Amino acid sequence: MPLACKAMITVTAGVIPWQEMPEHTKRWSYDSADYERDKQTPQDQPTIFSKMLDGAHEYAKGLSNPAYLNWVRVDWIWV
Numbered sequence: 001m002p003l004a005c006k007a008m009i010t011v012t013a014g015v016i017p018w019q020e021m022p023e024h025t026k027r028w029s030y031d032s033a034d035y036e037r038d039k040q041t042p043q044d045q046p047t048i049f050s051k052m053l054d055g056a057h058e059y060a061k062g063l064s065n066p067a068y069l070n071w072v073r074v075d076w077i078w079v
Contacts, residue, residue: 003031005079007049009056013063013072024069026059028052 007030012020030049038047046054056074063072 003033006030006032006035007052007076007078009052009074009076011056011060011063011072011074013060013069015070017071021069024063024072026056028056 009028009030011024011026013024014021030052034048038049041047053076056076060072060074063069
């Protein structure tokens with residue numbers, strides 16, 4: 001059975017507003033297999049999705065340096 005994309009998280013950053021610098025763009029994808037595994041994860045443990053989202057925010061935090069970049073954006077979509 002083919003895997004279906006369930007979510008995509010993208011971090012972009014740059015100097016000129018809304019002109020993304022490819023070297024700072026990073027994407028995480030979350031598929032139907034990840035979703036099925038997360039449904040089995042005990043509530044007191046982090047899910048694959050929460051770890052991905054945390055990783056994206058940590059990456060964005062690391063890029064948030066006004067001496068180097070002027071903007072950072074985290075986007076996520078659930079499909």
